[in-house]
């Protein structure tokens with residue numbers, strides 16, 4: 533099974549983890565992006581992921597105001613999963629908050645996820661009332677108190693990563709990861725310095741929305757109007773408009789052709805590209821709406837794309853990245 537070192541830590545994680553935003557039960561503004569999901573389905577998605585080699589999970593405070601964290605922990609407990617066999621990453625919500633809320637709200641993260649510890653605590657995005665150095669000092673204190681093992685950020689530019697890293701270095705620590713949107717339709721991190729900075733400092737890029745929120749599966753190109761029938765806010769995203777679907781169709785057609793060669797699905801090819809193209813620097817956290825999707829996504833760790841296939845997808849997808 534393909535494992536990658538997380539940052540410069542001693543954690544070896546599966547190249548594909550599971551994104552748990554979908555478990556938010558449609559609660560809160562952020563949770564409403566996806567539809568409802570019952571507990572049985574949450575359990576089945578987690579079971580399939582584990583069975584197929586996934587050993588870590590990404591969740592966040594804002595995914596239903598703790599609902600996703602609670603449901604993740606409940607499903608793992610029900611399946612008698614031992615804490616030492618998996619790793620959990622969660623995120624502090626910085627919006628309209630001071631850095632002191634990292635400490636104040638950490639007890640809720642612990643309670644929601646118990647008995648599983650928070651291995652990686654991430655700052656969800658750079659929108660905050662607090663400065664990056666202040667945030668990093670509170671994060672470092674949690675590490676020094678052995679409450680959290682590793683510190684990560686999300687949606688941070690190269691300059692912000694540098695600021696975080698420099699603050700942590702003064703505490704004798706380092707930044708472990710930056711969680712960024714990365715997929716065949718959005719390769720900004722390759723051109724804005726984020727990926728290079730991460731490589732140079734042994735910071736792992738955790739690729740979110742690796743399937744462009746379902747777009748790269750080809751399902752919404754195949755069945756016109758399907759997106760309108762799906763629950764949640766996703767249908768309002770510009771990328772799902774008819775005109776955008778038309779634009780991304782040539783890429784989808786190539787994914788389909790390569791998928792046939794490998795006897796897999798276009799989604800698996802799109803995911804495989806994300807975790808293979810940049811070697812050990814990038815891991816991915818696809819979300820799933822069904823147990824079958826979860827097992828297929830995990831199985832994208834089980835095959836390799838040829839260099840010709842990687843290059844073809846590289847070429848075709850470049851037109852979608854403005855700065856390429």
Ligand SMILES: NC(=O)c1ccc[n+]([C@@H]2O[C@H](COP(=O)([O-])OP(=O)(O)OC[C@H]3O[C@@H](n4cnc5c(N)ncnc54)[C@H](OP(=O)(O)O)[C@@H]3O)[C@@H](O)[C@H]2O)c1
Nearest residue numbers: 551552553740741742743744745746749799818819821825
């Ligand atoms: N840090 C951040 O700011 C941030 C932002 C976004 C996401 N995230 C994290 O990243 C995770 C993944 O990102 P995401 O959920 O935005 O997008 P994604 O993983 O690209 O897409 C997930 C959706 O694609 C469809 N899908 C997944 N696997 C499939 C398969 N094998 N075949 C067909 N369809 C499939 C499902 O939707 P349908 O079946 O309904 O089409 C699923 O809900 C989230 O769960 C969350 O943990 C973080």
